[in-house]
Amino acid sequence: MTSEANPALFGRIPILGRFGLWIWRNPLIAPALLVVIVVTQAPFILTVIYSLFRWNLQRPENTAFNAFGNYVDIVRDTRFLDSIVTSLTFTVGAVLLSLLVGLIYALLVHDRFFGRGIVRTLLITPFLIMPIIGALAWKYTVLSPIFGVVNWIVRQFGAAPIDWIGMYPVASVVAVLVWRWAPFMMIIILAGLQALDDDQREAARMDGAGPLGEIRFVVLPHLKKYLQLSALLGSIFIVNEFDVIFMLTQGGPGTATTNVPFLIYQSVFYSFDIGHAAAMAVVTVLGTIIIVTYLLKLLGSLMGDLD
C-alpha cells in the first residue's frame, strides 16, 4: 500500500490507471476507442487463450488445457504450412501483378482523352463489385469450361475446351485477384501522378531527358512512396482474402487454393476444432504484424508528425 491516496479508479494497476485517466479526459475519443477495443481486441485475447486448449465443439467433454500442444500440432500439420505457402503465393503474385497492371491503367488514363471519365469508371468497377459476385462472374462467364467466353474463343481455334479453374486453380485465383485489386492500385497511383508537379517534368525535359528518362528520373522516383503504400495496403488485404476463394474454388481442388484464412474457416466451421484454429489464427496475426509494422511506418511518414 502506498501512503499516497490514489484517485484513479484502477489505481492499483498503473497501466490501467493511466489508460482509465486518459479515457476519462478524452470523452470525444473514448466511445469509438472502446467499441474497437471491445469488438476486436478482447476477442483476440480470447483467441490466444483458446489456442492453449484442446477444444472441439463436437466433443466438448474432451476440452482440456493443452499448453502449446496446438502450436506443435499445426507446425507438424503440413496443411497449415501448405496454406501459408498458398497465402504467400497469392499475395506476392497478386500484389506484384496488380501493381504492374494498376500502373499501366494509371498511365493510360492519367491524361485527358475522349471518354476518360467512362474508362476510369469502368476500370475501378471490379473493385466496387461485391467480391463474391465478381468471382461468380469470372467462374461462370469467363472461365467456365462449358459456358465461359475464354473456352468459346479456344474452340474457335479448334482446340479442346479447358477447365481453367480445375487445371490452373492458383492462376485462376490470381487472375481474379489481379482483376479486383489492380483498380485499387490504379486509384492510389493516379493520385500520385496528380500530385506530381508538372514543372518538374518540364524541367527534366529542358535538361534533356527524353520521355523514358523523364519516367525513370522524375515520375518513378516520385511515385515510389505511392507504389510502396499501394503494395503494403494491397498485401494486407490480399493476405486475408477469403471471399474470392470461397466462391471460385472452395479452397480446392484438394487443397491447391486453401490459404490460411480459408483453412481456419474450415477448421472452425467444418471440423469445429477451436483450439487448433485459434492457434493458426494467432500465428497468422503475428505474421501479419510484420507487414503492418512496415505499413504503419510508411503511413506515419506520409502523414508527417502526428503529435
Add this chain to the structure above:
Amino acid sequence: MGSITISKVTKHFGALEVIPPLDLHIEEGEFVVFVGPSGCGKTTLLRLIAGLEDVTSGSVAIDGTDVTQVAAARRGLAMVFQSYALYPHMTVRENIGFPLRMAGIGKAEIARKVETVAETLNLTGHLDARPGQMSGGQRQRVAIGRAIVREPKAFLFDEPLSNLDASLRVNMRLEISELHQRLQTTAIYVTHDQVEAMTMATKIVVLRSGIIEQVGSPMELYNQPRNLFVAGFIGSPKMNFITGEKAAQHDAATIGVRPEHIALSKDAGAWQGAVGIVEHLGSDTFLHVNVSGAGPLTVRVAGELAVNFGDTVFVTPDANRIHRFDAAGNALPRRN
C-alpha cells in the same frame, strides 16, 4: 480600458525556447506594432496574449487582471488573421454575428449591431454573400467587422495585409489607421514589414529571437536605434554600416549612416568613390557607391540624377546623423 501587461512570459515548444523571459507594457489606446524578421517570435507573442497558446511561465494581465489562465474567448480580445479566417459556410452577416451569437446575445440585438458594423465598413450590400464570392479586400473588411462588433478591449492583428496586393495593402493600411483613430481601442499589430510598422504604430516593438531589441515610437527607432539590429531593420533602404579606420575616427567599432543622410557631389566631398549600380525610382535615385576604405555605400538622392556606372563621385555623411556602435553592436551616445 485595454492596457496589457506581460510579465516574465516565456514560451517553449518542446525543448525549443521561442520566447525567453519577456516583459512588456501596452497602454490603453496605443497602436503597438510587433516587428521583426520571420521566426522572431512576434506571432507567438501575439498568440500568447490572445490565449491561443499557453504561456510556459509568466503572466499576462489585461486592465490589471491576470488572464493567464483565462480562455481566449473570455479575454475580451478580438483577432484579425493573416488568412482572414472567415467561416466559409456562413454569410457575411453570420460571420460578423458569430462572436455575439457565442456570447448568447439576442437575435435582434445581433442584427442591429451587425448592420451598424457593416455600414461603417461599407459592407451593407454584401451581408448575404459568402466569403468565397468576395475579393481579398472585402474579406479583410469582414474579418475586421467580426472583430469590432464585439467591442473588444483590444484588437490583435496577425499580419493582416500580407495576403493583399501592393496597392490594396496601402488602402487597407490607411483604413486600419483611420479605424484606430476613430475607435481609440488598443491595437497590437504583427508584421514583418517595417514600412507598416513605421506608418501605423504609435509604439514599435522590435523583436529578434524572442527578445525585445527596442521599444519606442517610430521616430525614436529611426533616430536613436539602440543597436545594429534595430538600426539595420528600421529604414529603407537599409542603413550603411562602416567598420575599420573610418569608424575608428569616430571612436567606434562601427558607424552607421542612412542613405538619405549622405550628400553627393561630383566635385568635392569627404570620401571619394566609384558609382556602381544606379536605381532610378523617379522620385528618388539610389546609388551604390564603392568607397575605398568603407566598402559599398547606398546613397539616396531626391529626384533624378544623371550619373553613370563607373563615374567618380564624392560623398559626405551628415556629421549630425552618424550613428556609433561599439564592438558588441550597441549604440554609443552621440558626440557633440
Add this chain to the structure above:
Amino acid sequence: MVFWQRRTAATRGIERASMIRTVLAWAVALFVSFPFLYLATSGFKTEVEAPKMPPAFVPVPESLSGFPLAYTPTLENYKLILAGDFMPYFINSAIATLVSTLIVLLLATPAAYALTLPQTTGKRNVLFFLISTRFLPAVGVIIPIFLATRFLGLLDNVLALIILYTAMNLPIAVWMMRSFFQDLPADVLDAGRMDGAGTIQELILIALPMIKNGVLATAFLAIIFAWNEFLLALTLTTTKAATVPLYMISFMSAQGLWYAKMSAAGTLAALPVVILGWFGQKWLVRGLSMGAVK
C-alpha cells in the same frame, strides 16, 4: 502510355500516339469490364439465351431477334427474383449497412476531431492502435466472435452485424475524417476559439460544415465495405438476418445454375454499391489510403 507528352501535343506524331492511347485505353476498359457487363446483360436474357455463345451484347426488339450478338431483353428474371425471397436479404443488408454507417459517423466524428486538437495527448498511439486493428486478419478474431455471438443469442440477428460492421469501419472512418479535419485552415478554428466557441460548438458550427464532403466520402466508404462484407455474414447469420451475399450463395445451392436468374440476382446485389462508388470515385483514394493520399 504517352501522358508525358501532353504539353507538346501540337505535333502530328503525338496526335497519332494519343489516338492509339485512346483506343488502347478503351480496349483495356472493355476487356476488364467484360465479366460484369456480361453478367449485367445476361440478367435480361431468357434462360435459353443466356448461356449461348458467342455472347450476345446488343439488346434489340423481338422483331430483330436472331441476328448475331443480338438478344431480346426481358425483365422476367428480375420480376421472379423480386417476387421471390430476395427482398428480405436486401433489407437485412440495407439495415446492417446504413445503421452501422450512421453509428460509425456518430462515433468517428468527435473522435477524429479530438485527434486533431493540440491538447490531446497520445494521438499517435490511438491512431496507430485503431488502424492496426483494421489491418489484422479477421480470422484472428472470428472464433471468439462466433462463440460470443452464440453465447449472447445474437446469431442470425442483424444487431450482431451492425456491431461488427461498426467496429470494422470505425478505424478507417476516424483516419479519414481526421485527414479532412486536419486540412482545415488552423486560423479559422482559432478564430472560432477567439469568438467564444467551445470544442463541441467549434466542431458542430465550424469544422463539420466545412468538411461536409468528407463526411459524405466517409459514409460512402463505410457503406461500400459493409455492403460487400461476406465472411462475418456467412459466419453469424443463416436465414433471418442473412444479407445479400448470402442470398447469392443460397440461390446457387438451392436453385442450381440458372444463368439468367443468377445474373439478374448478382446484378441487383452488386449494383447499389457500384453506383455509389461511381459517384464517390474522387473520394475513394483518400479512404483507401487512410487519408494519407489526397
